[in-house]
Amino acid sequence: MEDVARLAGVSLKSVSRVVNREPHVSDTLRAKVEAAIAALAFVPDAAARSLAGSRTFIVGLLFDNPSPNYTIKIQSGVYRACVEQQYHLRIDNIASDLPRAEVEAQLDAIVRNSRCDGFILTPPLTDNVQVLAFLERRGVRYARIAPNSELGRSPCVAIDDAAAGALVARHLWALGHRRLGVVTGPPLHRAGDRRRTGFLAAIRQFDPDLVVAEADGLFSFESGIAAGMDLLARDPRPTAIFATNDDSAAGVMVACARAGLRVPHDISLCGFDDSWVAKSVWPYLTTIYQPIEEMGYAAASLLLDRGETGDRQVMLDFHLVERDSLAPPP
Amino acid sequence: MEDVARLAGVSLKSVSRVVNREPHVSDTLRAKVEAAIAALAFVPDAAARSLAGSRTFIVGLLFDNPSPNYTIKIQSGVYRACVEQQYHLRIDNIASDLPRAEVEAQLDAIVRNSRCDGFILTPPLTDNVQVLAFLERRGVRYARIAPNSELGRSPCVAIDDAAAGALVARHLWALGHRRLGVVTGPPLHRAGDRRRTGFLAAIRQFDPDLVVAEADGLFSFESGIAAGMDLLARDPRPTAIFATNDDSAAGVMVACARAGLRVPHDISLCGFDDSWVAKSVWPYLTTIYQPIEEMGYAAASLLLDRGETGDRQVMLDFHLVERDSLAPPP
């Protein structure tokens, strides 16, 4: 930094001001310093910055029970935002299904050791009030991804799961399907439940008396097979099934194959997530795309643009990805 | 640290010595300091340590073109090793298929910005001589995962891909299969090729004249479908197919279904990796398990146990995971 200051003919502090985008810096000075920084390819030392200042330039990303596809996308979005803002990314797993004291012990270790400037919480941590309360008590900033309660409590990023469920309902209805099935998610997964209720509410608007068949799923491939077999055994058999995530949709597809039903000729199938599975099954799965990578990016931006104005709640767009698993009823 | 020193009745430097496991510290002093550290739950400040010392306590994990399943497992292994040794983990992606100068620019930015103590290289970076040369020129330590050339050049971790291919060959042969097919990997993926050649060599030992049908794959689901259709159209049709990774095996499974062939009744199928897809298809895929998470852990340990004796090359075990896609020929 000394070299930069000398080359620009200014004091160390002025270089620091420019690097940190502090106010009250004249344009000419800023230009001189920036030129010197570029000329010397100066990169500020993160360790020294965090030692001297109050920030650590680290953001923590907290997962529980990570599903590879989801995790990796969130991570890459958060990473992208961190690089832009010259932050480092630190990833931690915590098991939130333990007794209260143990969860707190894990959090305590992470908060103490990592000294992050803030954390990003992913489901199911994002709705864990115990975790939220702990972080607040410690005065640690955090942003949440896909929360389903107390949205005002912190910056958060989400999609409108209910609207997405309704979109699937409208699409299936428009194709002519009147015998419908839904594969639900795990009981505690609020987002999954909102997809389901959004779907059901939309159908009810079309025909208040129509009964939609439901089967329990756990968002896993195996549970999808079971739920699919369950649904296919109903009388009348559904002509279209909405599985509230892609993994269980892949399972339903297996159940169809075992029942001798061809997708989409004999039965239509819609997933949710547009995860990597959607293109690892045949036919390719029609599904709802949710911008997971973008959610990671938005959450990190929310966390890092501290002073900035703007929404503390960001709603991102979703859309239907039409592939090959939907057709009119036979 | 001052508090610890006061409580233990020693100097700051002595606490530092204990924390860093430096030699020439008496047992009594070490015990006193450790007790004080435990009593105060002291955690050394990474920023200060790296500012004062020569280490940064960060290890960098370099990916190119990440496949989620592989990436996440490597990452979790590396992460585990880092936590144990009080290191931080930093993850970076680099695109290695660009012109030489651009690859160097990316590397330069990463090395300069991150100031990592060392890097871990994953395929295909692990065999990129340009990357290796750059790191060496900069005097940066690195460990490689699953390299296929110049093993002695750096610490590395791998499995014996050829032996794994041979294991599949023996297994298929023992089941009675004599008409065999192989789906290859991308041309530049050396490990994939070693699986193939190991397989072919083992078959040649059983019957030097037997011709194994081969079809090009690219380790992707789609390429697996095409390769499967290709193989199934051969005359005579193979009774067993070895796909050199799980994704392409899942594709072959689709090709079988479209050809009206049931796995494993009509045709047997073996994958490689034991990735997450292996349990997202029906029937579940018999495949070779390779300890990917362990490889990450071992690579990080190799990198961090600097002075330690012991092998600079670690060969990890693999094994066949018998699930439901193999049976005797019809």
Place this chain on the structure above:
DNA sequence: AATGAATCAGTCAGCGCTGTCAAGACTGCG
């Protein structure tokens, strides 16, 4: 025109550790 407020730039201590150097306490050997 006089006063206070805001803007701009600089000085300097010190963040929490580790590297260097030095001093004291031992050991073994002639």
Place this chain on the structure above:
DNA sequence: CGCAGTCTTGACAGCGCTGACTGATTCATT
């Protein structure tokens, strides 16, 4: 017993940056 060599501990500077403060201008207001 004395001396060189080794082991064990401590004092202190300084890593590269930022926060708090100070001083010099310029601007807005009465």
